[in-house]
Amino acid sequence: MGKIYVVGLGPGNVNCLTLGALDRLNSGYINILRTENHPTISYLKENNIPYESYDYVYEEKENFKEVYNYIVEDLIRKSEEYGVVNYFVPGNPLVAEKTVEILLDYKKEKDIEIDLISGMSFIDPILVAVGHDPVKGLKIIDGLNITGQKVDINTANIITQVYNKRVASSVKLYLSEIYGDEYEIYIVNSVGIEKEEEIFKIPIYELDRCDTINHLTSIYIPKVDKINTKIYDMNDLLDIIKILRGKEGCPWDREQTYLSIRESVIEEAYEVVEAIDEDDMDSLEEELGDLLLQVAFYSEMANEDGYFNIFDVTTGICNKLIFRHPHVFKQKKVEKCDEVVYNWNEMKFKNRNIENYTGRLRSVPKLPSLMRSYKVQKRAADVGFDWDNIYGAIDKVKEEYLEVIEEVDLCKGGDIERVEEELGDLLFAVVNVCRFSNVNPEVALNKAINKFIKRFELMEIKSNELGKDFREMTLEQMDILWNEVKNT
Missing domain, CATH: 3.30.950.10 (Tetrapyrrole methylase, C-terminal domain)
Structure with missing residues (x-):
């Protein structure tokens, strides 16, 4: 069994060499330097202290990992050959010395003895x-x-x-x-x-x-001065929320509960989507901050009540990401994006103890109806319950449209529940066409709404140019304006 003395040479001033380092230099055993490129080496030369270095390895190897591994393996080999080896590194052996870190890991696995002799760090x-x-x-x-x-x-x-x-x-x-x-x-x-x-x-x-x-x-x-330099991180956000929720904080923030601000989560999420749709990066930056505030606020309330804290939240999502990406973190081979999504869903169902196909549909959260119907249809299609192509979905839209007409004619405003049911079926069928077209129905409808508002605005501008108020115009007149702005 060999022994390796790992010795720190200090930051560079000869006066910083410790007595322990000098003792090893003059011990008579082989002295090996990680690098000769260190000011203290002049002392060794002046006093004719023999040594060799690993500087040549940096030229021979392609990267630092190979350099460090070679040095460690060679040190172990030399310690077995000579019995004792003195290995000198700049500064302190335990500060920014990768070879020492690797050596100590080897010590846990192999039969080698390592003795650390400290030195002043450059820190x-x-x-x-x-x-x-x-x-x-x-x-x-x-x-x-x-x-x-x-x-x-x-x-x-x-x-x-x-x-x-x-x-x-x-x-x-x-x-x-x-x-x-x-x-x-x-x-x-x-x-x-x-x-x-x-x-x-x-x-x-x-x-x-x-x-x-x-x-x-x-x-x-230097540490950021919060008074003069306005740079903040997640820790600052959490601290600010703690202050706002504290005894000397804001009365409104202190009064909030899980239920009172739940609509804010939906509102902020939709504002993020709107910024994305409008390709407005400044707004997206702001809205993501507002959405992050909801996460931090809820985490602080839960921490106050003893349920969980922000670290539990981040730990949970990190564990989930690692678990659901075995092709990245556990070297499982995946060829296509669709296979990634399939694996993700399968692991999600397994993790939630969802054992049947109906459970997969029921597990879709209570999202806005268009989004929820899209996800439910997608999960049904994943197990084979689907049209062969988009034309089957389009035929279904036609069928449901005729049933709506039939119910409206039959009911004449009497049985609103039947009309509601058939309109629901029609909307559901339209969502299916969206799915086949790889169109998100929620996004599509929002775009249609925005387009309608924009055209309505142009109609109002034209009506003002004509000196007319909307309320004074007939539907036919409005329809003429609508057709004019449609093509602008």
Whole structure:
């Protein structure tokens, strides 16, 4: 069984080398560096301390994953060959050192002994340089995985491994989407190294224009000042709702219940759809915020009552998405979009303990009637209860139309329930034609309504030009105006 001493070389200043690191350097065992590109290495050269490095691996391998895996496997091999190996890494072994992370994972599976000898992290001199107390909040992010780790606007962030302009450019694009182009950040170079350390403030848009970016570059992002910089995230939304619902909050917000604001959910959802239909991105941004407010508001009320909180909501939907996408998360092969939808529905029914086909129809929620009929018909069609083609659906519309005429003629306003029933059948049949045409009936009807309102507006404008009021016009006169605006 071999033993690997993992030793931190500190941020770069020789004075930051610990006694433990010096002891390992002079122990007589083989010294291996992850990289020779570190200021402290001058001390080894000046004192004739022998070493070898893995810098050559970076040239031979195609990506960092291959580099790190090779280093770990080679270290284990050398430890078995030499008995003891000293492995030196920049800074602190447990801060932004992927090879150490992989080594510790190996330790759980293989018969190797690993001893960590700490060193000063580059984080410490950065905090000194920018004057930040980490107790006030700090998040450290790998610049090579910034989209995976994500910045937090409600705390300070340090982004590491911004070692060239390519990485800086990708970081800039990511930060601009959150903070905006003008938000000021700090470039921190060679911290802890005497006469080489530099720190300066720039707006985000200048990040990839800096000529001083190198392998010892990090970025410090101050916490967002909510007074002067209006950037908020989901946590801020939840905090605001807590304040509004609190004792010193808003009387109206405190009085709301699950039932009192349920219509708001429907209203906001329809306003989102309207913004989409009108291709109005500014309105869509606003309406999505209003819809998100409903989710957050309900989650806060449920949290107050001890039912669930926003984390239960997000956990539930994430688990559902992962479970219903095995072709993405569990490597199940799916060829077509239709197969994805089929698998999604089958897993949904299974998860809800729906064991028969009628149950699938009944499980369609009480949506607006056009949407609900569309979904019910789709589920019936999924099990084979459907017309062979659209012409069967069209013939059904004709049949139901004649039955409506028959009932209207028979009843003459007497048996309204029979007319209502036949009109319902007609609408249901029309929805079936929509389904065959891949047309959402709710969207189609809304477009028809909007078209009617627009034409009505044009009719009113023309009537005003004629000096006539709608109420004074005959139906025939109105019909003439309608035909005029139909083609405009």
